[in-house]
Amino acid sequence: MTQPQHNRGGAPVGYVTELDHIGAASVIFLRLWSDGADAQAKVWKDLSSALGPVRGRKALHSFEQLCNLCARHGRRPLMRHSVQCKCLGADESCFANFVTSAADGEHEDAMLIATLLVRADVAPLIVSCAADFGLALKRMNLATAPSHTAYPTTLH
Secondary structure, eight states, X not given: OOOOOTTGGGSEEEEGGGSOHHHHHHHHHHHHHHTOHHHHHHHHHHHHHHHOHHHHHHHHHHHHHHHHHHHHXXXXXXXXXXXXXXXXXXXXXXXXXXXXXXXXXXXXHHHHHXXXXXXXXXXXXXXXHHHHHHHHHHHHHHHHSOOOOSSOOOOO
16 A cells, blocks of 8 residues: 655646746746735735736735635645746646636636535635636736737748
8 A cells, every 4th residue: 555645736747837827827826825924915016016906906805715715625735836936736737727717717617626626615616716816817917918010920
């Protein structure tokens, strides 16, 4: 009989740079949020500077609820890598895909992934929080995306 791994959710499955904007941002914010009050202040600063104080506060509230519900009702604690780590852990990958699915309106997929993170009765709550937070991340990306020219560049 083999001993179960205590950190199976922390196993590296890729790199943060392989994620899209929403997934990468959700992982970085999750890592920061878990690092304590000073790091949580950085989350607020990023959200408020990109979205403004009102939208930033709404995004922060959704993210805070999401993290609190995952911590209180999670099937087990989410394993995380350090903020500076380039690796992407299995739990972090699940979280990134969850937030991205919710933000993209893929409700059934988001619900399915949510049940991997928390009890089934809490899943609809975290899907709602993840959708709100993911949409805020989309707005942040649009606010910082470079403007494109009116005519596409011809490649061939």
